[in-house]
Amino acid sequence: VDAYSLWKPSAIMKKLERWKNVYPDLIRVTTAQEKYGLRAAGDDSDCQFWDLGPGCPNYIFTIQDYVVHPEDSESSNLLPEVFWSGCLHGNERVGPTATMEAAALLLEAARCEGMPRSRDEEHVGDSK
DSSP: OOOOOOOOOHHHHHHHHHHHHTTTEEEEEEEEHHHHHHOOOOOOOOETOOOSSSSSSOOOEEOOOTTTTOTSSHHHHHHHOOOOOOOOOTOOOOOHHHHHHHHHHHHHHHHHTTTTOOOOHTTTTOOO
């Protein structure tokens, strides 16, 4: 059993970058700074790993099947939305960790669901 630990901000940034490469058809990642022009939270001492200015970026990511529901398509616009915030209170560390762990499960489940199935797998558990 792996030991549980809280995700550090630098690990979140690295994981989101990795997910963009591993799941290009399932995730879109941006920041509130890019999308809305907001200032980053904090100052130079808070996020040394982020080189686009002082403070920490506020990451926003969307998970959906972009092959079946391309961005801005009619079907994409009809999808229900669920908003998870990992940062209700800035000093609570469990929110970002819980959000990232849940996202990891959703991405892996979506990837598995989208994989082609062989004829033999379709009959697993069937009595012949």
